Amino acid sequence: MTLLSEDQNYVLNLYNRIPLEIARGEGMYLYDREGVGYLDFYSGIAVNTLGHRHPAIVTAIKEQMDSYLHLSNYFTSPSQVSLAKKLVENSFADKVYFANSGAEANEAMLKLARRYGQNFHEDKTRFVSVDRGFHGRTMGSMSVTGNGKYKDQFGKSLQDVVHIPLNDVDALREAVDENTCGIIFEVIQGEGGLRQVSEKFIAAMREEAEKHHALILVDEVQTGLMRTGHLFAHEAYELTPDAMTLAKGLGGGLPIGAMLVHESVKDVLKPGDHGSTFGGNPVACAAGDAMLSVLLEEGFQQELQEKSRYLREGLEVLMDRHPLVIREIRGEGLMLGLVAGEHAERVKERALEHQLLLNVTGGEVVRLLPALIISREEIDLFLKIMDDVLSGI
Ligand SMILES: Cc1ncc(COP(=O)(O)O)c(C=O)c1O
Incomplete structure (x- = not known):
């Protein structure tokens, strides 16, 4: 019996579970039972503001x-x-x-x-x-x-x-x-x-x-x-x-x-x-x-705004490279959406294959909600993974 099958047996089936068993979270990452790390752009749907286990x-x-x-x-x-x-x-x-x-x-x-x-x-x-x-x-x-x-x-x-x-x-x-x-x-x-x-x-x-x-x-x-x-x-x-x-x-x-x-x-x-x-x-x-x-710590908000701009610029480059998949970037700060129409679900699935967690909202928008503590290196890594994901679509 896996945890997921026990879950199916006993918990009311209201959510489309992601087929992963998470053992631990740390900062921007979730780890499965084998220790594989997943870059988390879900943040528990905008809940883990400061990442996991701050x-x-x-x-x-x-x-x-x-x-x-x-x-x-x-x-x-x-x-x-x-x-x-x-x-x-x-x-x-x-x-x-x-x-x-x-x-x-x-x-x-x-x-x-x-x-x-x-x-x-x-x-x-x-x-x-x-x-x-x-x-x-x-x-x-x-x-x-x-x-x-x-x-x-x-x-x-x-x-x-x-x-x-x-x-x-x-x-x-x-x-x-x-x-x-x-x-x-x-x-x-x-x-x-x-x-x-x-x-x-x-x-x-x-x-x-x-x-x-x-x-x-x-x-x-x-x-x-x-x-x-x-x-x-x-x-x-x-x-x-x-x-x-x-x-x-x-x-x-x-x-x-x-x-x-x-x-x-x-x-x-x-x-x-x-x-x-x-x-x-x-x-x-x-x-x-x-x-x-x-x-509210001094400098936190400014740093956040700078990181958000950095991410957005990177996304704009991605949109130029993959205009048939990403048609528009919406949102502000670290609440961003990539309008991907009928490709949105496929982007999410491929991202999971690349150990990147993100979700889809409104049926056609890939939603990015990283923790506010994300580093520039993690943004670079995300952009690199997304480029690979989008290249395969
Ligand atoms: C804007 C907004 N309001 C209300 C809710 C409901 O919040 P909860 O799921 O904690 O009841 C949500 C949840 O996604 C939301 O995004």
Whole structure:
């Protein structure tokens, strides 16, 4: 019996498993049981921000484990407070709510907007969201998700959601009215093929939201925490969100989500209105606190931006060399997509044969999400492998 066959026997079959048994992770690499190293451009789908087993994160987890693992939210804990303080001091936000995942953080954000809407009138319950956006797989977050693939098989979604094409300003102006409580979107669509929101769309959103008292809800579950080169991707725009969600990279590998709220809406949810047993778990917060401390170290962000430019230049050379496979490069920072159309799956398969792990999003985009600690040598190696992979297609 292999681990993979046991997995098939006992674990609900919901994921397309990669046929590899991973024994260990270190930095940018995952190793199988024979010790073969795989260059990891998945990063656990943007979770292992600092690569595998970063010493700062491992140490923080061990130290927290020596005190306690869980207390319940009847108690506060130093790691939770410290992480919240760092998030607040480095963002637009005034307060933080902790959840356990992206979908859960989004549920909190949807409830915040609904609760806010009730301060105006009973029918102010509608969300405006964007086609191909992805916000999670719970009933609420699935309802605002703009891709039928994730929801059409589950019957009626949450009422009162209007989906509009990304960057369609006229559609936005038509959709937002006095019954809109929130507008939810991703700055760069992670699951939707790395499509990016435009300045014009954001400017119109600001106007409409102000006119109709709707909240601007930014889902930074995938784009947040320096993935795009900015600490939060919306910082590239003239935009102050009312609320923002984070998850994925926030725990440096442990499960945690968060909703950050602006001062103006910090008192909308009252004690008892929302909560979570595990939300803000002390171990997950200790990992997150350590991870964020590294991101905020002097020079980290600048170095990241330089490395991102270096990678992008290399990808442009690759696109020139293989124009029939790579048609476009999308994304920012270390959240990049190579539009490869019908070749995307083949690129992924061939990459695996070359000990390079990457995935495909939106059906046609090869997604690159390396850990933010990637070195220039590792970028060179990646480009070399990709050249070989693309030459065979
Ligand atoms: C933008 C975005 N929002 C929400 C989610 C859902 O997060 P989770 O899988 O942690 O529930 C994801 C996951 O891919 C995401 O990319």
